[in-house]
Amino acid sequence: MTVASSAVASALDAPKLGLPVTIITGFLGSGKTTLLNHILTNQQGVKTAVLVNEFGEIGIDNELIVSTSEDMVELSNGCICCTINSDLMDAVYRVLERPEKIDYLVVETTGLADPLPVALTFLGSELRDLTRLDSIVTVVDAENYSLDLFNSQAAYNQLLYGDIILLNKCDLVSESRLQELEAKIREIKADARLLRTTQAQVPLPLILSVALFESDRYFDSRDHSDCDHDHGHCTHEAHDHHEHNHHDHSACDHDHGHCEHDHDHHHEHAANHLEIDGFTSLSFQSDRPFAIRKLQHFLDNQLPTSVFRAKGILWFDESAKRHIFHLSGKRFSIDDSEWTGPKRNQLVLIGQGLDHAELQQQLEACLTLPSTTRGKGFGR
Numbered sequence: 001m002t003v004a005s006s007a008v009a010s011a012l013d014a015p016k017l018g019l020p021v022t023i024i025t026g027f028l029g030s031g032k033t034t035l036l037n038h039i040l041t042n043q044q045g046v047k048t049a050v051l052v053n054e055f056g057e058i059g060i061d062n063e064l065i066v067s068t069s070e071d072m073v074e075l076s077n078g079c080i081c082c083t084i085n086s087d088l089m090d091a092v093y094r095v096l097e098r099p100e101k102i103d104y105l106v107v108e109t110t111g112l113a114d115p116l117p118v119a120l121t122f123l124g125s126e127l128r129d130l131t132r133l134d135s136i137v138t139v140v141d142a143e144n145y146s147l148d149l150f151n152s153q154a155a156y157n158q159l160l161y162g163d164i165i166l167l168n169k170c171d172l173v174s175e176s177r178l179q180e181l182e183a184k185i186r187e188i189k190a191d192a193r194l195l196r197t198t199q200a201q202v203p204l205p206l207i208l209s210v211a212l213f214e215s216d217r218y219f220d221s222r223d224h225s226d227c228d229h230d231h232g233h234c235t236h237e238a239h240d241h242h243e244h245n246h247h248d249h250s251a252c253d254h255d256h257g258h259c260e261h262d263h264d265h266h267h268e269h270a271a272n273h274l275e276i277d278g279f280t281s282l283s284f285q286s287d288r289p290f291a292i293r294k295l296q297h298f299l300d301n302q303l304p305t306s307v308f309r310a311k312g313i314l315w316f317d318e319s320a321k322r323h324i325f326h327l328s329g330k331r332f333s334i335d336d337s338e339w340t341g342p343k344r345n346q347l348v349l350i351g352q353g354l355d356h357a358e359l360q361q362q363l364e365a366c367l368t369l370p371s372t373t374r375g376k377g378f379g380r
């Protein structure tokens with residue numbers, strides 16, 4: 001049996017205990033969307049719905065995810081772990097209420113989300129009877145992994161709560177580095193299923209319909225008969241085991257018990273959470289093209305190292321192609337594709353302590369007026 005068909009079989013054979021849900025988490029740029037595309041491309045025969053949450057005002061991921069069609073719902077701007085109770089729940093209900101039967105749900109969080117509140121949204125509401133949290137899959141960037149660098153509670157929790165941890169981008173690092181990382185990851189999460197991947201290529205039966213999430217480890221479901229989104233009872237066993245909470249993440253500390261669709265609270269909460277980790281995102285859009293040389297100069301000489309992640313759909317005056325831009329850590333790539341809609345630039349920069357006004361100005365200075373005479377294209 002092929003990998004894809006055995007995944008189909010296991011999904012179809014699974015006991016009917018509600019819609020199976022896999023949460024994909026992992027730090028900025030680690031390969032979550034790459035994994036999602038791998039799943040969507042190979043899980044033939046299983047009707048998979050996808051919820052994607054992005055940090056940044058413009059959603060670039062909906063442009064980057066394969067065959068999204070009507071099965072993808074993009075959750076609005078913000079951090080999923082903060083806005084979750086209403087937005088995520090509503091999105092899941094919309095999936096459940098669809099006339100055609102959905103077999104599987106995959107939720108991709110932002111690189112800055114703490115996965116536990118996301119998981120608890122499935123367990124701590126009426127969704128617990130309608131869905132079955134199968135596992136939390138955490139994607140780790142083997143080249144950029146460094147908890148010190150990230151200084152981020154979310155990054156730590158992504159490992160702590162990962163049932164399956166994919167050590168991705170193995171092509172970019174040495175065997176000794178991989179062994180060192182595996183040892184570090186094991187210190188945080190000894191019992192996770194730890195798999196090495198390149199381009200997030202993993203046999204799907206190893207990550208889907210695996211029933212690895214142990215809800216009673218984090219959450220006492222017995223007390224919840226009358227609780228409306230009250231996550232205040234979660235046991236936090238894992239937190240107790242690891243005294244790593246050096247940041248005061250208490251604002252986000254999974255006590256969503258008082259949210260009750262209180263939007264003011266959500267905003268306060270989101271601001272707190274993101275301030276703690278110090279990350280902000282800058283969204284840049286323009287109906288004018290970039291001049292290649294100017295953008296190259298910006299990337300080589302002006303882009304601060306505090307910009308940890310960037311992604312965008314780029315329009316260069318010199319090229320008729322649509323260019324997909326990714327930056328994670330120090331590495332960037334620009335790939336060609338074809339325009340299907342109107343040409344424009346869309347770019348999101350994410351980092352810690354960014355000077356938004358300066359970056360905005362620098363990017364604007366890279367723009368040019370569209371010329372009618374085109375060159376031969378980018379990189380040629």
Ligand SMILES: Nc1nc2c(ncn2[C@@H]2O[C@H](COP(=O)(O)OP(=O)(O)OP(=O)(O)O)[C@@H](O)[C@H]2O)c(=O)[nH]1
Pocket residue numbers: 026027028029030031032033034035110111168169170171172197198199200309311326327328333
């Ligand atoms: N060399 C290499 N590049 C990879 C690998 N996996 C993903 N990438 C690249 O890394 C970049 C980021 O990948 P994404 O899948 O967009 O990462 P992400 O986790 O979804 O990013 P955010 O949603 O922004 O946090 C892209 O340019 C990918 O092509 C890998 O195994 N090796």
